[in-house]
Amino acid sequence: MSTVHPSSAVIVIDMINTYDHRDAGLLVPEARKVVPVIAELLVAARARGVLVVYANDNFGQWRSHHGELVDAALTGPHADLVEPILPDDDALFVVKARHSIFYETPLTYLLWELGVRHVVLCGQVTEQCVLYSALDAHIRHLDVTVVSDAVAPIHPELADAAMEMMRRNMGARIVRGQDVTFTRDAGSDHAKSE
Template sequence: MTIPSLDNYTLPLDNSLPVNKVDWQIDPSRSALLIHDMQQYFVRFFGENSSLVNGIEKNIVALRNWAKQNKVPVIYTAQPTEQSAEDRALLNDMWGPGLTKAHPTLQNVVPALTPDSDDIVLVKWRYSAFYRSELQEILKNSNRDQLVICGIYAHIGCLTTALDAFMRDIQPFMVADAVADFSREEHHMALKYVATRCGSVTVTNNVISIGSKSEEIFTKALLHGQLLELIDEDPQFFDADENLIDYGLDSAQLMGLISKWQKLGVHMTFEDLAVSPSLNGWWQLILQKYPHLKG
């Protein structure tokens, strides 16, 4: 009756997505980001330190950063711990009591995605985020007619919300590698349904490459120049394969670089860069995520 224990699986890649029937494009001035049901209660069914949950958390963090940078409203859904029999109704028959007051901390959104004070948190009563909520009014009042959807579970609340948005003339975009599901098969079923019946399917990197652009373009030459500004080394003796830590680059400088790159649409983490800390190593890592970039 309740949600079963869930297995981990590999998130879909851009080249494995179903073909979209529509050619809609995300426009930050028209869109809102919906972070769907990323509560401790729901992620716990994937087990401790789930690779699947860690993967979508990382991508949703990137999506939220993109939204903040582009003034895209960030909206959360979260089920309450107090649900009367009348409120929960048929959900009791299908899933049991769900969240209860016995474990109030399970209602919290996972720590990596804790809502900011300017984010909107909607109470979630049914599969669709529109049901008994102000979501449609929020979108209308902010002149938004696109909804970028991430979170869990893909084939239940995320899919139903996408379908409900479509029926309200709001274009839904499901971010394939920022949603998780009961299984790989149900995940792909949800993606196929959205792509062919009610919306558009995309991936995180495609979304975060959209929006405000700096006149500065991220290139290997730019990266080279940024590093030379931080290390004490004559440019003619700089070795692009040398460990940057040996050149004196510290963690504070690294975080500063990461922040600068985000403004140019390049989102890397401290952990990403620790794998191969050299100019050539970083550039190869960046190209793996952003193959459209050139030397």
């Protein structure tokens, strides 16, 4: 059975990253696995005109805007994890301060203004920012899809529990990247997960 969601947006969480933090040694190998899936998801979404939003940490630089964040990530030792999934000119960018993509950001208003009712989450870290963002999306009455092979954990055993919590407690659809398709219908964006 497939579910069709009008007015979808793909949200890329914290993938513009310098990997200059204490958990980087654990996260980088996991990020390396998900980058190709995220890249394919972005190609599919962009080809159908589906909104793509990057929600990203600010690296502790409160004056940072997305151009500075991208430049910092591209000059770091793991630029190869950023290059395939760079924002294009149509992507929107929200700088966040804490774990959730909604906490103290304009994202709630932005999605409401654009008529988005369904978010497709990908990025990192599964058991932290992705989990908290899914919860905040759920309490805002948004439909949530989490692309299981497009989210990177630091601790895989916690990620498994986080995925189950998102599915059971937040009603999130947990799907693999190959099972997400985007269509256009009479001017409305749809994400279909099967």
